[in-house]
Amino acid sequence: MANDVLVVVEEQDGTVTDATRELLGAGRALAGELGGDVLALRLGPGSLAEQLAGADRVLHVEHPALEPYNPEAWEVTVAEVAKDRGARVVLMATTTVGMDLGPAVAARLGAPVVCYVVGAAVDGGQLVATAKIYGGKLLAEVEVPGEAAVLVAIGGSFAPASGGSVPEVEPVPAPAALDGLRTAVRQRIEPDRSDVDITAADLLVAVGRGIGDRDNLELVQELADALGAPLASSRPLVDQGWMPKSRQVGKSGLKVKPKAYLMFGISGAPEHIEGMRDAELIVACNTDPNAPIFEVAHVGTTADLFDLVPALVERVG
Ligand SMILES: Cc1cc2nc3c(=O)[nH]c(=O)nc-3n(C[C@H](O)[C@H](O)[C@H](O)COP(=O)(O)OP(=O)(O)OC[C@H]3O[C@@H](n4cnc5c(N)ncnc54)[C@H](O)[C@@H]3O)c2cc1C
Incomplete structure (x- = not known):
């Protein structure tokens, strides 16, 4: 629906990240103001629906190219789902994935992107995002034009979604383009965790x-x-x-x-x-x-x- 909020789910070792739960919290508030639903978009094996309370539905796309994270595969899939559903807002977290994906998805959609978001609201039907600029020295309040927008939110800015039942899972076919990607993940290199944290x-x-x-x-x-x-x-x-x-x-x-x-x-x-x-x-x-x-x-x-x-x-x- 044109007023839905699409939340891109991230997980680590099968556990949905705190940043994703915060996006669901932000999504709930925005969807309430817009009169739409919160759709959690899960790319990869397993819907993780039991960890995604706060979403109205989980859109689940499975394809070998989606796990581990492949920028081209995720960009194509997130943009296609956002377009098909006519999502009003696509929410991502300021993580390695979100920072990479947000502008690329926005470009593919021809939609504006706001990065380093710490607040979002709807004012008289207008989406307004608050974002950190100049390394956090200033806060900018941005009226986000258009029928769709991508917001990349900083962790800790929104209260996580609380309560709610396990959302229904809707399997979504993978885009055909995933079978002809130019990018392949060859190896995942884990950071050296032997040092002190x-x-x-x-x-x-x-x-x-x-x-x-x-x-x-x-x-x-x-x-x-x-x-x-x-x-x-x-x-x-x-x-x-x-x-x-x-x-x-x-x-x-x-x-x-x-x-x-x-x-x-x-x-x-x-x-x-x-x-x-x-x-x-x-x-x-x-x-x-x-x-x-x-x-x-x-x-x-x-x-x-x-x-x-x-x-x-x-x-x-
Ligand atoms: C995209 C980007 C990302 C970056 N990411 C990071 C990052 O993650 N972390 C980071 O730190 N920087 C980062 N930088 C670099 C950053 O801009 C600075 O160059 C860097 O932080 C400066 O390091 P510094 O303070 O150690 O050195 P300097 O700026 O050279 O400062 C050294 C200071 O030591 C003082 N000093 C000299 N002698 C003494 C003494 N005997 N006793 C006491 N004080 C003394 C001097 O007065 C001076 O203020 C990034 C830059 C870019 C462009």
């Missing part, structure tokens, strides 16, 4: 380019060890091969939310701040009093890290 740490010591030299990392590592905290870093240290990728905080790294984030020699570029701004306590050490990090730090010092860190090690150790 910095996203789970309550306390993090983070170091940036101010450390100057790889050999100096020993100094901050000593402090991290004394505090029982993992050592994290800004991106340049990872790019130089001084720190593993699993320790990078930021836009193209990991998002962390520790109780305390102690930073040494990090300037506070928006791409770094995006990954740590939710830390409960941010303590920054940077010799430049005009460094942007002092705009977000709760506690700051312009002390030289080469003076401060050894002094802290002595105090803690």
